Amino acid sequence: MNEGDKVEAATPATTPKKGTDWASEAKGIFWLILAVLGFHSFIAKPFYIPSESMMPGLLVGDRLVVTKYPYGWSFVSPTFHLLPYMPGRLFGSLPKRGDVVIVSPPGARQDYIKRVIGLPGDRLEMRNGAVLINGVPIKRSLPVPRLLPVDENAPCSDIQFPGRLVTGPDSKPYCELPIVRETLPNGRSYDTIELGASRTDDFAPMTIPANHVFLMGDNRDRSADSRVSLAEGGLGGPVPWENIGGRAEFITFSLDGTAEWYNPISWLEALRPGRAGSSLHPQEADAR
Numbered sequence: 001m002n003e004g005d006k007v008e009a010a011t012p013a014t015t016p017k018k019g020t021d022w023a024s025e026a027k028g029i030f031w032l033i034l035a036v037l038g039f040h041s042f043i044a045k046p047f048y049i050p051s052e053s054m055m056p057g058l059l060v061g062d063r064l065v066v067t068k069y070p071y072g073w074s075f076v077s078p079t080f081h082l083l084p085y086m087p088g089r090l091f092g093s094l095p096k097r098g099d100v101v102i103v104s105p106p107g108a109r110q111d112y113i114k115r116v117i118g119l120p121g122d123r124l125e126m127r128n129g130a131v132l133i134n135g136v137p138i139k140r141s142l143p144v145p146r147l148l149p150v151d152e153n154a155p156c157s158d159i160q161f162p163g164r165l166v167t168g169p170d171s172k173p174y175c176e177l178p179i180v181r182e183t184l185p186n187g188r189s190y191d192t193i194e195l196g197a198s199r200t201d202d203f204a205p206m207t208i209p210a211n212h213v214f215l216m217g218d219n220r221d222r223s224a225d226s227r228v229s230l231a232e233g234g235l236g237g238p239v240p241w242e243n244i245g246g247r248a249e250f251i252t253f254s255l256d257g258t259a260e261w262y263n264p265i266s267w268l269e270a271l272r273p274g275r276a277g278s279s280l281h282p283q284e285a286d287a288r
Helices: 022-042 264-269
Strands: 044-048 062-067 100-103 112-118 123-127 130-133 144-149 165-167 173-183 189-193 203-207 212-216 244-254
Touching: 022 044, 044 244, 100 212, 112 130
Parallel strands: none
Antiparallel strands: 044 062, 062 244, 100 112, 100 244, 112 212, 123 130, 123 203, 144 173, 165 173, 173 189
16 A cells, blocks of 8 residues: 555544533532421421520530421421511421420520420419429429539539539539429429529419410529510510420430530540430320
């Protein structure tokens, strides 16, 4: 074959490099965010405990799951409380006595966590720290001291628990608190803290209106709940059921306050042992 008869191999055409489709990426992120917000608003969401009002069952630093559907949905159900007040609930039902619930104070947008004590129609009062429902005192045990571990999220400060910081048998610091077991008329029971006389230990008899619930914190002398006015940061009396955002189910994990966001190893070291998976439902009476 002559040199002029040589056939040159065809050079494949170069495929132009495709750039990032930013519109598709943005659309995917949008739908992902919408799905997460929808799940948080209608099914369940995580919740962080920021205060000591529900001790001893819940500690500052606990992370837990709150389900949105047990009582139906209302204007406070969305993750961000942006909706104006709207009466009623969609597929609504009242909480059970003893449930731990998330609630928004009337006219406010933050979430509190409290326990349901009184239901619509109940005649509720409090005498010397004891709750009476329809004229009958709820069952209360004698105070029993309990040692709670001290850490950065639970420091047992003199402001909250004066004189309660002690050294345990293992030479570690503990908060020694008097625990009283309460049992409601439906047989559900839970632990409370009784620190002694306080201004929230007494209130006159009142009848809870329809579609309202009366809420209290388990740390009775350190809780801004239905016994405390809105001006003082409380719930201002019985709360409309529309303001209930969901039911607390269980603790996912708990941190002692030593974790540093930039150090993943510290996240593991800060985990409190034995709290993950703890149910937040009150103990039920044995079936007879």
